[in-house]
Amino acid sequence: MDKKQDEPRRPLYLYDLPPEVLASLSLKADAGLSTQTEDAADEPSPSAPSPDTTLGSQACSLCGLSFVAVEEQKEHLKTDLHHYNLKQKLNGLRPVSETEFEKLVNELDVSISGSDASESEDEEDETSRKDTTLSALLRKQASLADKRNGVDKDDEPKKKTRGAGNQPLLWFSSAKLPDNTYYGAYKAMFTAAELGAEDAILGAIKERQLPSISMPGPSKGSSAVSAAYKGRHIFLCMIGGGHFAAMVVALAPKQSKHGGVGPLNREAVVLAHKTFHRYTTRRKQGGSQSANDSAKGAAHSAGASIRRYNEQALVEDVRELLKDWKALIDTSDLLFIRATGSTNRRTLFGPYEDQVLRANDPRIRSFPFSTRRATQNELMRSFIELTRLKVKEIHPQAEPTTTTTTTDETSKPTPKPKPSPPKLTEDQETALFHTTQLQSLIRRSKLPALLSYLTTNALPPDFRFYPPDTQQNHHAPTPLHLAAAQNCAALVAGLLTRAGADPAVRSAEDKTAFELAGDRATRDAFRVARGELEEAGRQQQQRWDWDWDAARVPAGLGRAEAERRAERERVEREKGEGERRRREEERLLAEEGSAGVDGGGGAGKGRKKSGVLGGGPRKTAEERRVEEARGLTAEQKMRLERERRARAAEERIARLRGGG
Structure with a gap:
């Protein structure tokens, strides 16, 4: 294949x-930099999907x-966003x-019902809060329109149509690409000054070229910052x-x-990373506890107390981490x-003492x-999505001709037709159909049906899935x-012994099937x-002669030996599980015995009679549950389990506070 095409x-x-x-x-040519405003450059619209993303x-x-x-x-x-856009559409x-x-x-200074607040209330309250937010937003827009001193909106300069000047990507042509194919880079990776002109943006890209480094990143799970x-x-x-x-990436x-050369042999350097996960949302109801308290008043359940505690702990953990990474x-x-x-924006942007992040940065x-x-x-x-260039084939569209008549003053220009996806050839459609059927059978582990499908349709066992450039087919291209x-x-x-699949076939990542086994x-x-x-x-009964060393498969193993190994591992797992259960039962017996002694005369005797000495076998914790x-x-079982966990967590918190 020609290098330009590859x-x-x-x-x-x-x-x-x-x-x-x-x-x-x-x-x-039509990248639209001349109409790009500073706000659009700094905060590209996330509503436009990535051009190399397959939309379904x-x-x-x-x-x-x-x-x-x-x-x-x-x-x-x-969400409020969808309901607001519906009202916008109705209003033209x-x-x-x-x-x-x-x-x-955010300019209204009210909680957003589509994010934290909307998830914190039931369906009836959510609808009322949503209407309140939308009504407030529409009232403010109406008041701003009234202050225009009666200026007709039709006399105002027309704004750019949506997507004309606020696309999230910049597109570049290159002599290394085929016709109508372009490189794409996110505008968010550049400053407003750099997006001012073509020479500025090309110069900014050249200034961003950095030599590779050999600095190792932090160990797994580490939050230490590479300050040097x-x-x-x-x-x-x-x-x-x-x-x-949070993550800081070089x-x-x-x-x-x-030690190769080229992007396929380069890796990202993570200077610092950290994650926090706290139980702060209300199960099966959604929303944070603080949003629910603001809407309905403070709840007094054990779960609510835990969620309030975890919300405050999350805020403290996040702000302490930002301080360490300052x-x-x-x-x-x-x-x-x-x-x-x-709530989440206040966690990051405060205001609070020793604040690190500023909303106006x-x-x-x-x-x-x-x-x-x-x-x-x-x-x-x-990070990979932001920093990797996109490659897309874009065909120029002919401008639709707008016909106007003198008899109809209200006639409007004909809207541009939506670009239709490229039509597949008959061979491509057939390959796509076979790919869908084979992958479905493999995911359901239907071996007889899979072998029958390959035979009936005269497909090779090493059939290449189509299209090859999707993420799944790039990683696993064959059955x-x-x-x-x-x-x-x-x-x-x-597939190996009955269909004759070649184990030495490699993917685009240069991996054999054996290397994908988990x-x-x-x-x-x-x-x-x-x-x-x-x-x-x-x-002399072999139909296929494969290069097993090239397939990176270790030495052959007898079926009996493999079954013995599997049985031995199964026995070891069962033995370990039995030992764990025995230790758990001993721990529970010890805890119940100590509770009986600490409880005093009558209570202790009652527990003894109901235990092993009372004539019946002692029930385990699982049996009692x-x-x-x-x-x-x-539903009742789930509610009982939540309450049990909440009581246990409340007891742990009480012991921690008592011990402090």
Whole structure:
């Protein structure tokens, strides 16, 4: 394949571009920099999805958001953002993005019912609070319109249509790319001054090229800051629902242990990372405890007390961490922060003593794409999404001709048609259909159906899934790779010994199927298959002769030996579980015995008679829990379990306070 055609498939890092790509970059003609305002540059709209993200049916065309699951889409339909955009549409106005709506609501100085407050109330209260917030916002906009001294809105300059000047990505053309294919970089990675002109943005990209470093990151789970590091770095932070995650990442890449050249052999350097997870949200009702207290008054249950304690502890932990990281935060190039809701923003931006983050800091950016729960992995995914160049094929659209007639003064221009996705060829549609069917059978571990499907459709056992550039197909491109990644030993054995799958086939990540196996049983399936196929080859009954060393599969293993190992491990697990149960029973007996002695005469005698000396076997804690839950519905059982845990937690807190 021609190198020019292969170049777009290489992942390119914004801060480590190859010289030939860097020299050939030029801004796309309709990038829209001339109409870009400072606010739009600093805070790109997260409503526009990433152009290299595959959009499915879970999307809101009104708000311009896409979702991973249907549940997320249903939750979005209940938010103020969606209801506000509905009212905007009814009034003939343009919808607003998530960032724009957050600014509007923050100016009202009221709690947002779509974030913390909305989750803290039941359905009836949520609707009333939502109407209050929307009504207040609409009233304020109406009052601002009245102050315009009767100026007709139709006489005002027209704003840019949504998406025309507020796209989250800048697009660049390059001689290394095929026709109509462009590189994309997020505007959030640049300052407003750099986005002022084409020469400025190209010069900014050249200034961002950094040599690789060899500095190791902190150990797993460490929150220690590499204070000696003086290079360029950024700070990423997410907080919400009792979950907090923060990370400081160096912008200069680290050379991998393989010592190769190119982005595939570069790794990110994490200077510091930390996560906190606290129980602060009300189960099956949503929302924080503080938001519920503000709406309905302070609750007096054990769970409410625990949630209030955890909320305060989370605030203290987060602010103490920011204080420890102050040196790195102050020297960060950019600060990417996701903190929706007044409670979470107060946690970060205060005001409070020794405050580290300031809401008016020009370095602060929002994430210009959808994010999930605050975890270390989600922060690293966001960092990769922000700093890697996107590659997309964009076909120019012909301007639609607008026809007007002199007899109809109210005629409007014909709206531009939405771009249709590129049509697949017949071979591509067939490959896509086979991919869907095979992957479905593998995920359900249907070995006979899988083998029958391959035979009936005359497909090779090493069939390559289509399209190859998706994340899943890039990681597991063949049925054997996917079966190994799913840890399905039976499918692995069947594909190797019955279908004739080649174990030496490698993915785009240069990994064989054996290297994707995640447990011993799946790895033993490869070794047993190697032993059986090699034995069949020695007996001149072998149909397939594979290079097992190239497949990185260890020496062959007999089926009987593998079964003995599995049985031995099973016995060891059962023995360990039995020992654990015995120790637990002894602990419970000791606790009950000590409680009987401490309780005094009558109470102690009562406990003795009901125990082993009373003539009946002593019940374990698990047996008592089962007996208490007998006859209850599933919901009642869950409520009983929550109350039991709340009482136990309340007792622990009381012991801690008493001991202090």
